[in-house]
Amino acid sequence: MSSGTSHDHASTLPPLTAGPHRKRLGFVALIATFGGLLFGYDTGVINGALIPMSEELGLSSFTEGIATSSLIFAAAVGAMLGGRLSDGWGRRKTIILLAVLFFVGTVVVVVTPGLWVLVAGRILLGLAVGGASTVVPVFLAELAPYEIRGSLAGRNELMIVTGQLVAFVVNAIIGNLFGHIDGVWRIMFAICAIPAIALFIGMLRVPESPRWLVDKGRHGEALAVLKTVRSAERAEAEIGDLEQVVAVEDSRQQLGWRAVFSNKNLVKILLIGIGIGVAQQLTGINSIMYFGQTVLIESGFDRSAALIANVAPGVIAVIGAFIALAMMDRVDRRKTFIIGLTLTTTCHLLIGLASMLLPDGNPMRPWVILFLVVAFVGSMQTFLNVAVWVYLSEIFPLHMRGFGMGVAVFVLWVTNGFLSLYFLSLVDAVGINGTFFLFAIVGALALAFVWRFVPETRGRTLEALEEDVTTGAIYLR
Numbered sequence: 001m002s003s004g005t006s007h008d009h010a011s012t013l014p015p016l017t018a019g020p021h022r023k024r025l026g027f028v029a030l031i032a033t034f035g036g037l038l039f040g041y042d043t044g045v046i047n048g049a050l051i052p053m054s055e056e057l058g059l060s061s062f063t064e065g066i067a068t069s070s071l072i073f074a075a076a077v078g079a080m081l082g083g084r085l086s087d088g089w090g091r092r093k094t095i096i097l098l099a100v101l102f103f104v105g106t107v108v109v110v111v112t113p114g115l116w117v118l119v120a121g122r123i124l125l126g127l128a129v130g131g132a133s134t135v136v137p138v139f140l141a142e143l144a145p146y147e148i149r150g151s152l153a154g155r156n157e158l159m160i161v162t163g164q165l166v167a168f169v170v171n172a173i174i175g176n177l178f179g180h181i182d183g184v185w186r187i188m189f190a191i192c193a194i195p196a197i198a199l200f201i202g203m204l205r206v207p208e209s210p211r212w213l214v215d216k217g218r219h220g221e222a223l224a225v226l227k228t229v230r231s232a233e234r235a236e237a238e239i240g241d242l243e244q245v246v247a248v249e250d251s252r253q254q255l256g257w258r259a260v261f262s263n264k265n266l267v268k269i270l271l272i273g274i275g276i277g278v279a280q281q282l283t284g285i286n287s288i289m290y291f292g293q294t295v296l297i298e299s300g301f302d303r304s305a306a307l308i309a310n311v312a313p314g315v316i317a318v319i320g321a322f323i324a325l326a327m328m329d330r331v332d333r334r335k336t337f338i339i340g341l342t343l344t345t346t347c348h349l350l351i352g353l354a355s356m357l358l359p360d361g362n363p364m365r366p367w368v369i370l371f372l373v374v375a376f377v378g379s380m381q382t383f384l385n386v387a388v389w390v391y392l393s394e395i396f397p398l399h400m401r402g403f404g405m406g407v408a409v410f411v412l413w414v415t416n417g418f419l420s421l422y423f424l425s426l427v428d429a430v431g432i433n434g435t436f437f438l439f440a441i442v443g444a445l446a447l448a449f450v451w452r453f454v455p456e457t458r459g460r461t462l463e464a465l466e467e468d469v470t471t472g473a474i475y476l477r
Helices: 004-008 020-032 034-044 046-057 061-089 091-111 115-143 146-178 184-190 193-204 210-215 219-229 232-251 257-261 264-281 285-298 303-309 311-327 333-357 364-395 398-453 462-471
Strands: none
Touching (some): 020 034, 020 193, 034 146, 046 061, 046 146, 046 184, 115 398, 146 184, 146 364, 257 264, 264 285, 264 364, 264 462, 285 398, 333 398
């Protein structure tokens, strides 16, 4: 979907052509999505590192929760700060700063003598992860031609799950080859320094967002950047469009929370955005991504087998992301959410039943639970993860988009943080079956919420959506 002016001019813009500029655009996108790769690796690495780390540092279930969730709560703050910083300072400079944060956070975690230095390092990594979760997609969307914006911006989600998969594979290799070495978990974390350095060096060779440059009145620089990633005639035509879009936006005041809360339709769309983000997190997807090894050990795998088995959900997540990207512009958002929540809730029920009906020691138990966990992650990634991020980027009217997206993503991260903090304590208290039955109940409530309140957005321009959201007409369709 494109914003109004470029949509109106879409037919008059020269078509996209092949050539060195297309390769250059691909290179820039690849470098920027290293931010997504780091996001994935840093959130996934704890999965295999947690048990040896806990043994060395003497952590309980609750302090394991603190070590894991400190990154997530910091990411909530990073998501808010990153967007603000990149508006004032530039997308490119902000991503370079995030690369430095990723590196410094990694070093602090690797050399930590105890829990609290570890938490400090995880907080630095969390600020970087949160910043990357908002700034990288914006940078990609602003650099992409409108025809391929969805697939270019969607590459970031693909890189996030690829980063998680890389973390699971690296953990399995290091854990099984060097598991006897004290501090093996430090090696798992240290690997993260490599993409951080690549992101830093790569971003030094990447241009600033032309959209941001025009916004700051630097039109000559913006045209020079566009000419590196478009044909010359397309760049000239697009710069005119950009100048018009920015002029229109300047004439519309950005809405803060007071203005939003004075229009009940804007309040409603904000609550729907928050609800979708919370529903996505309360499926428990990230509990599997962070604590998958622990869940698999609980279900009956031994430690090294659990590390290897853990790679399967990572593989299915990447496959699901590819399918989701292909499906994004063909299937209604509501239908996607309803299918996804139905499947994930069914998987939760079946995991709970399997762990109840197959007693400890039954040779089938670990394999049945692994199969169901893989089915759950596949359903989640194919129908919910990518769709939720796309939906959040399109439902808010332009003049409250920064505020709306910031609030929804902040609440999403905080929900994720509380779940990470208490998940292991919950498994200790009520077992795998109790935990997954709880997820199933929450999933059924989320399904009812989507069915009743969530409006459709696919196949419409952002301006038409904006009009309908502001007047409330979107709820009557």
